[in-house]
Amino acid sequence: MKQIKIALVIFLIILTQSVNASFKIESPAFPDLIHFRSADFGYIPYGKILSGKMIISNQTDPYGCFNSTNLAAKQQFLLVKYGNCSVIQKALAAQQSKVKMLIVMADHDSIDEVHMLNTVKSDKITIPVILFSKSIGDQIINEVKKQNGVLKGQCFFPRNIAKQGPVSIDYWFDPLDSNNYPFFYRFSSLHQDLGSDVKFRIHLALTFDQQESSQNYKTESCVSNGKYCANDPDGPGRLQGKDEVLIGLAMLCLQELDSSYKLTQTLFKFDFICLYQEKNRQLPLQCLTDVAKNNGYNITNFNEQCFAKHFKNSDLQGDNDLLEKEKILFQQETVQIWPELYVNQRAIRGDIQSLEEVESAICGGFQDPVPSACYDYFEYQDDSINPGYIILTILLSALVMFFILFGVFKLYYHKKFKEQIDGEVNNVIQKYLSFQDETDNS
Incomplete structure (x- = not known):
């Protein structure tokens, strides 16, 4: 029941x-x-x-x-x-x-x-x-x-994730907030195993269009004269919001070169080596470059080339095509909180820093057949509810109930019919016996 x-x-x-x-x-x-x-x-x-x-x-x-x-x-x-x-x-x-x-x-x-x-x-x-x-x-x-x-x-x-292949994964995060990085720890091994079955993209949770702010704010916290900004990441420390924008831009440039699991491994190593260790935290751009090289990126003069390629002007005050794309996506997706994880264009709620949540959301986005990594590496179990199965179950249950009721009614009417026939037979016999008695008496 x-x-x-x-x-x-x-x-x-x-x-x-x-x-x-x-x-x-x-x-x-x-x-x-x-x-x-x-x-x-x-x-x-x-x-x-x-x-x-x-x-x-x-x-x-x-x-x-x-x-x-x-x-x-x-x-x-x-x-x-x-x-x-x-x-x-x-x-x-x-x-x-x-x-x-x-x-x-x-x-x-x-x-x-x-x-x-x-x-x-x-x-x-x-x-x-x-x-x-x-x-x-x-x-x-x-x-x-x-x-x-x-x-x-x-x-x-409801899982509410459209099933497709490859699965698209978009992660919005603050590049200098270490609390945003556990996702990369959780996802890195799965990313490596899934390979080309997933399309992974990082995105920057920045502040945009602050051209009307004070000149001091724009100088310390922004590039492109206030178009792309970030809050001060370390309070009284030497880093400024502008540094966060530039480190995020460098990560986007790494993504352009290679968005495979090499990127996720580089990012979680960046957190451990560059954000947790105070001496490296003061020079995050150089630290990111060193980590990327050690993780297999073949780069030389990386930051200079990245900035020269995407900034319209060399003084970092002109437009930037990569950051402009991020701004448009940020506004289209109406990102309000971060870190934010999207799987197949669907925002995932819950603890997205949890291994179980990450695995369930990503593997739940695959069309059948689900990649073996979802079963082998994490012992994934697809517990999603198939609406077709539910409807079929209801229809079969209704059909079974119909046959049960039909059988009950059949037995009931068979019994009533038998009683009626028996009654009529008894009446005929009684009439015959009465007639026989009258004949004998005469």
């Missing part, structure tokens, strides 16, 4: 052509699927359905900031209010209470533009965290009270 309910939920999602993750509450008070937004951290079980009972956070801690108040929500869905502490703290508290999934109730109804952002502690979150609108949250609270706490829900996380 549980499997049939799940199949019906998915079938309903398919029929309504929902391309977003959807939540279904098993109550007449919620006839429609509920839209929610996933956090930009934590675990997102793409292609799966989670089921659980809705639990409201304890009245002494309605914001869910302390795990000791939510022990009753073990292996259930916990609903907490937004505010009073960070969403990360709420998620950690819920996780310590063994909650299956955390639902944060927003303080307003416009959730599409809300980002529950990645922070330093977010890599410790291993449960899904989602956001409901305030009106939905209030309705759930009222319904839980009406039903004495017995309200169940099912959450569907």
Whole structure:
């Protein structure tokens, strides 16, 4: 029965052509699927359905900031209010209470533009965290009270990644922020094994079109007279925002030369050698060149050639074709947070610095047959839900139910028919016996 309910939920999602993750509450008070937004951290079980009972956070801690108040929500869905502490703290508290999934109730109804952002502690979150609108949250609270706490829900996380080959992977990041580099550690070996089955591109999360800013800002933080800028990467240190723009440009030039796994290996080595070691951090351009050479790039006077090729003027103040392309893409993709991972033009939510998330997202984007590296190297399991399979299952179930009902009705009418025939035969026999008695008496 549980499997049939799940199949019906998915079938309903398919029929309504929902391309977003959807939540279904098993109550007449919620006839429609509920839209929610996933956090930009934590675990997102793409292609799966989670089921659980809705639990409201304890009245002494309605914001869910302390795990000791939510022990009753073990292996259930916990609903907490937004505010009073960070969403990360709420998620950690819920996780310590063994909650299956955390639902944060927003303080307003416009959730599409809300980002529950990645922070330093977010890599410790291993449960899904989602956001409901305030009106939905209030309705759930009222319904839980009406039903004495017995309200169940099912959450569907569609993979939502178009399958193609080769898979396109786009990664937006801050080139001088070491927190953006764990992705390269996770992806490098898989990139090497997948080879030409993936098309990988890095992109720069910069600030664009600051021509109206002060001259001091443009001098320290920008190139091309304020068109391409970055914030100061090290505060009182010697590096400036302009250095970050130039190091990013150099990485794009390396990508032009070779965008294979050699690039991802160079970048994660750059983080370890150039960003973690203070003496090298002060000269990131030279350090990047040295790392690239040691990693197989055949380059001479690399930075000078890169800048001369792409800047219109030699003083770094003219237009730059590579950075202009980055600006256009940045605006087209409406990148709002970074690091940001796109697989087949679809933004991936959750902890994209996690090995499991990276592997699941990338391998989930392949058309059949999925490359062997997804199975051999990471023991990948394609747990995505095939809508055709679900529809076929429902149709077969309906067909089986039809034959069962047909058999029951057939037995019923056969029994009724037999009883009717037996009754008529008995009547005939009784009439015959009565006639025989009358004949004998006469």
